[in-house]
Amino acid sequence: MSIETNEEFRPKIVAFCCNWCSYAGADLAGSSRLAYPADVKIIRVPCSCRVNPMFILRAFEKGADGVILCGCHPGDCHYSTGNFYARRRMTLLFSMLDYIGVENGRTRVEWVSAAEGVKFSQTMNEFVEKIHSLGKNVRLGDLRCKN
Amino acid sequence: MSHVNKVDQIKEISGVNPLKCMKCGKCSASCPSFNEMDIKPHQFVSYVQNGDIESLVNSKSLWKCLSCFACVERCPRDVKPGKLIDAARQLVVREKGQTYLSPDEVPELLDPETPQQLLVSAFRRYRR
């Protein structure tokens, strides 16, 4: 199982999920058995505002093909304002990535509440599909990580 | 063309998921042609669900539906039996081939008893 076949592109996708809404939404997707591709791996963070743009670039550097950030809906942040800051940060970061010519579907922010297992699963399915259509991330990866 | 195919075709044309039906009957309760029909609107859904397209296609109901879309409008579950009936008609029409009327032929065939609404919905559906 350590041997990866080259036949099929299996994207590496990192999903940052806030502990209070989106991680719980992902749990609900799980307990509701709402499938989405195994390419998505979730990292739990306390709040979407914990996600440093550096983490996202780091993921791409190390070989991720897509990065998605999920947090509480604006206004519903467990910490009141965290997702508002996250929203501005990510808007600017994504715009910058677009500006330097990185395909702008590789990053995404989605607000997923603890009750939205369906939305979580749908979002992940869509996102994986999008990354499939974009193919491998070549523009932000570090060559040294590709072997 | 197999039955399975027809079921899928009807589902695809109509965009309806029969599984969403909770069998409340609001469609039949709303239907102005209910008494003319041999298969009632709510039964349409279960016929599609059970794959019995033959009966549907051969039913009187198919041609008794006025396409008034009351059932589509009122269905609380977004199942919209009217669309299923429309789709079934479409199937029949397709199987018959290119036997469309030209608009010029229509006036001759008009019967004063034909409800205007039927004509309008017919145009809506078959103009393409």
Place this chain on the structure above:
Amino acid sequence: MQELINRAKELLESGEVARVLGWKAGDLPYNPEPAYFEKAEDLKDFVYNGFCGANLSKYMIEASKLEGKTMVCLKPCDTYSFNQLIKEHRVDREKAYIVGVGCKGKLDIEKAKKLGIKGIESVSGAEMTDDCDTLTFQTIYGEKSVAYADVMLERCHVCKGKEHQVYDEIIGESKDTKDAERFAEVEKIEAMSPEEKFAYFQSELSKCIRCNACRNVCPACSCRKCVFDSTKFDSAQKANVDSFEEKMFHVIRAFHVAGRCTDCGECSRVCPQGIPLHLFNRKFIKDINEFYGEYQAGEDTDSRAPLTNYTFEDVEPSIVTERG
């Protein structure tokens, strides 16, 4: 310039300031260096002309720690940086006596060299008293004249205006130099296809030698220890390989100064490889203006910066994809 020197002398002699932060004449006609003057007689080397492009605000971080006040010469655009540093508690307004110096546009000697001027022995036309219309170079290979504007720094063509945002007094005249749209270059890139954009930045950034001049000169990059020098993040790579390093460095650096960058243009001025680094910062400024309303860092010392602020109705990150 003499007026400046006289005033500096006065202030030094009266003891009102302990030192003067300005420029000292270099050994070539175009390379004055930032310098402190503590004695009146040292001021003989004081110089202020078209080649004094350096933004002295950042030096005030260290000067604020010294005993007594420092008279600092700030050009209009430098004062934005100074305000921003006040906001971030990095300089002490009380420790500075700000002389707002006039500005007729600052020069980029690299541009002159690109015009084929070499072996420069002397330059005329760049003094503050000059009209700053034409520059004349005496060179080993003969005399050459060029339009002043053709040798001006990029930032002067998109000048924010010649008004000092903070000062104790103003000395010297200024001249409007703005003759280009601030965001025109950014818009040009925005209009490119992703492939073109990528190729453009790849080509520019591949020149980067990670000398950190852009960072070290930047008044917003005033961190005691940069994250790229810190072992805490595993981000200190210093490698120069044709891959990810430079993008990471420059994007993160631009992000760290987003909403704080006054667009002083020092990064592009000092880059030994001529990378138009301001294009990163200016993109963020343009986005901030478009998404969250006009904002000019350094215009004041108390407003909330765009990235430490929000509204409920802020645009969603998906705007990036939606606007195509």
Place this chain on the structure above:
Amino acid sequence: MYKIAKENLSALFQKIAGEQELYLPVNISGQVNFAAWTEDANVDLDTLKSVKSPKDAFFPQSENLYTVTKEDKKTKIEPEALKNQNFVVFGMKACDVKGVEVLDKVFLADPVDTFYAARRAHGTIVVMACHEPEETCFCKVFGVDCAEPVADVATWMVEGELFWKALTEKGEALTKSVESLLVAADGSDEAKVEAERCAIRAIVEKLPYSDLSLEGWNGDVLLDKFNSPIWEELYKPCLACGTCTFVCPTCQCYDIKDYDTGHGVKRYRCWDSCMYSDFTMMAHGNNRTSQMQRFRQRFMHKLVYFPANNDGMYSCVGCGRCVEKCPASLNIVKVIKAFQNQGGEN
């Protein structure tokens, strides 16, 4: 001596590149630096100085040393292969070549740096005389004659023709491989080159820095210079960036770092700068705690420590890149002059 018309140079480059790697000055996004030749490279032989010196042909800004991989809990170390292909560096200047000599002192002395040694062994240097030296040049001060450069092959560009003279065995070999494109030079050509030499030397005499004196800079003055109060004044505008270091043809300091690729760890070395606050950072902290100390180190090294250890050879070659590129207009010339002036005053 041979010659080749300027317009035939691309054919020459193609020919060389057909057999070995070829590095030469290329304009990329407006800046000239040494880079590998390609069909569509924008070769620029007119710009006097590349931004970076060509030292990275022998001492790259970063290079892998070895890779550590792990299988289960066992580690495996795989050293990076040494350079084993011949290559040519075309268009270096006399000062750059002198810079390589400085590097040789460091890397080829015992213990020999095998990575560097392999590159030196496989590299052929084609040097070009400086047609029009500039005001920032002061190579003469360090005994470099840019009119009569010395390397494997020496060349002069005169009036649309490149004159070519092999000086070493490697140079001969390269000449042989491209002979078909070269034309033998005659007596009048020799005269042309000689005239060029004279012209260059005449210009050099006129350069503002040519009279710079190195008097008083040697190993004996170590403590005097080290303890001078002048440093306190000099360093102040320094931004602590590494521009001077990274454009310098002789700066040789490097850092060794690890990079986790996810499949293993690559240990690489990359240029470091003594101007950086984390230079030679150790567990206890840093041995130079202030920028003054770091600034002093750079110039003491070039002008005092290095000659003290290398038979009087300075580790500055007078290329003037730092003069051009320092964001704060500081440079080694200002340092030398500052001490000179002080000497005069005292």
Place this chain on the structure above:
Amino acid sequence: MQRIGVFVCHCGSNIAATVDVKKVVEMAAKEPGVVHAEDYQYMCSEAGQAKIAAAIKEKNLTGIVVCSCSPRMHENTFRGAAERAGLNPYMVEIANIREHCSWIHKDVEEATKKAVILARAAIAKVNLNTPLKPGESRVTKRALVIGGGIAGIQTALDIADAGYEVDIVEKTPSIGGRMSQLDKTFPTLDCSACILTPKMVEAAAHEKITIYTYSEVEKVSGFVGDFTVDIKKKARYVDANKCTGCGVCQEKCPSKKSLSEFNRGLNTRSAIYTPFAQAIPNVPVIDTEACIKMKTGKCGICSKVCQAGAVDYEQKDEIITEKYGAIVVATGFDTIKLDNYDEYAYNQSKDVITSLELERVMNAAGPTKGHLERLSDGKHPKEMVFIQCVGSRCADNRGKSYCSKICCMYTAKHAMLIRDKYPDVNVTVFYIDVRTPGKNFDEFYRRAVEDYGVNYIKGQVGKVIPQPDGKLLVQGVDLLDNKQILKEADMVVLATAIEPNPDVRKIATMLTASIDTNNFLTESHAKLRPVESPTAGVFLSGVCQGPKDIPETVAQAGAAAVKAIGLLAKDKLLTNPCTAKADELLCNGCSTCANVCPYGAISYEEKEVNDHGIRETRRIAVVNSALCQGCGACTVACPSGAMDLQGFSNRQIIAEVDAICR
């Protein structure tokens, strides 16, 4: 170097059926730092926890990774197990290989591969974990109940009886809520007022309970144990301390045309009014929009007739700021608007009413004094039709997707009451399903059918057509007979869906409590923590959490009270140790972090530092760990990376990223 133990749970077949747990163990064992790896049927079981404890002791583990269900499920369990075995609980990380892996993937190879990666990320993180110790914060021994309906009253009474101070904030002029509008209650047919009023009185009289009626929560700050709440007491224009509740003002008030909110707009009230006779407090309020004095400056009759001199036209809104340790939300519900249901002619005919309106019609204090009559002409109806599921169980955007839960039972109640009181009235109920789970519920429904002759028809009504003669033509279907039915009715009653009180959205935002797509407040766990909001210290009571009948509401109210009491009974709370911390050597003192901190937890100090030999006084950020809730906003705002979050540090997250992308 850490010594890490990895424990892979089968969770019976929940994980093991899709994930090759042996393979996960084998792969995890190869990761750096891992010195122990094993799998077990149920890690969360006593035996599983014992295995963890044993390994910690035997192998001297410094950190553990449990590959199991969501950390939201058992993180605390495993932290506890670690702590009991002598390991700091924050040296535990969970790899969620159930909800995020085995339950959503079918292919064993794929799921196993993913589980290995998730384990790897957790191992990479735990390699960088450091032991953390929770801090302490105080608990204000006072609770706030938002909403004064039966849920709020019951919660307040239970908390107060346990000896804690409770404040009830009620938006309307009286407590009592929806239940006070009901006539009778199922399944016992008690009079609603008869069982509610004593509770209202008890609450009002309770020395530990303070009731703020006609008041709203304005602002909430703080956190569990230490909330600070601003309550806006709207001006009543009547001094509650002076008013005797005699009611003369209401009698004399000349403005009597305002629709009565209490009677669902079926009749009118005066401008100065108490909503209903048993209102608590029995102090009227002046409706400024209807009051002639307020609008024109003339009138003032109420003030003149008031013997107590209680009327005060100058009264102003008042803000009360109070501290609370716990907050219970009991904001209740309303019926949905029927504007999208033209087919039922609700807006066309006065004789089509909602069930809640029928409650008022049936009530002796209601608009018809308890007589069943048509609202259009006052005539006694002969035929009544009840339509079920109006706006409930809808997949379209006109109604609600959920079942409103109470309609089947109250319709049976209505039908039974009508048949009992007026045997001449025929009652027909159109239903989709009759749902009567609950003690004595089905028996109740069967009595309606069997003993009272209520005509239940399986099928829906498609259209109600008002006739010129005032009758209502109901077109429905009997699905069992497969016949369409046309029936003339005198009245039609719609079992209208209920929805959470629209104000709950605002309150949820203030409390940072999460809310679902239907505006119901989200409970912390659907099964195991049904009365707790995910926000610590906030509890849920009644319909604000989901549709409920009275007995369920009261039960949940009690449960919420117990949870609040459990919190208030503590003197100190252990705070989350995953708080931000500034590295003083890296901090610039630029204040950026303080600007984004929602809790005001960051302040600045002039502090002497020793930066590798350089001693100087610097302005440095200091985090108050009792205030910090660990969101991490500051960590990203900080340009120098001086601010980091313990437990979710930059390096830990980067290690996870690296492990996943490897």
